[in-house]
Amino acid sequence: MPRPRSLTPDQLASAALAVIDRDGLAALSMRAVAQELGMSTMGLYRYVHDREELERLVVELVLSAVDSEPPDPDASWRERIEIMVRRLRDTVGAHPAVVPLTITHRHHSLGVLRWSETVLGILAEAGVAGERRVVALRGLLSYVIGAIQLEHLGPLSGPGTTAITELPPAEFPHMIETARHARDVGTDQEFAGGLALLLDGLGGAVR
Incomplete structure (x- = not known):
């Protein structure tokens, strides 16, 4: 008789997420997760x-924590979209190394499907339809994913920005000037500003 299962999917996902948060995505392996759980690698294959x-499992664990409940219907479509985008950013941003997995496995996650359904409902109510709605949803997802990666892997105040300020001025005058200003831009300001630009453009599709 086979040995009864004693670990839940959430326990497995939590162990894998612990490995990723501590050691990075490249460290994720069957062996590493088995060690995290205190069991043999072969035992994990059960x-x-x-x-x-x-x-x-990791993607579902992370994305299932995103609040997909519709925001206050009395708020404007723009305010509701901002709320939904910030919910996604806050949840996924807590585990930035997982971001590449959310891109690969998002279609299998009920969490991101529910979030997307709510966002699409808001866009539909605002009169964004057809191909414009497709582009709007993908644009919002792309922005959040890209913003999280930039925030955690290449912040504006990081060494890369400092290196840009030391480029040859005759060849890269605009890059140097922009990098100098970038030092004073916080992550929240950067995120909010970029989102505002995106929503300004989306506003043209709203009836």
């Missing part, structure tokens, strides 16, 4: 087939 299945 629960999941491979690393890809672990990845899907």
Whole structure:
């Protein structure tokens, strides 16, 4: 008789997420997660087939924490979209190393599907339809994912920005000037400003 299962998908996902948060995405492996759980690698195969299945479990664990409840209907469409985008940013941003997995496995996650359904409902109410709605949703997702990666992997106040200020002025005058201003831009200001530009453009599609 096979041994009864004693670990839940959430426990497996939590162990895999602990490995990623501590050691980075490249460290995720069946062996690393088995060690995190205090079991043999072969024992872990009783629960999941491979690393890809672990990845899907991690994505679902993270994205299931995103609040997908519709915001206050009395708020404007723009305010409601901002709320939804910030919810996604705050939840996924707590585990930035997971971002590449959310891109790969987002279609398998009920969390991101529910978030997307709510966003699409807001856009539909605002009169954004057809191809414009497709582009709007993908644009919002792309912005959040890209913003999280830039915030955690290449912040404006990081060494990369400092290096830009030391480029040859005759060849890169605009890059140098922009980098100098970038030192004074906080992450929240950067995120809010970029989102505002995106929503300004989307506003042209709203009836």
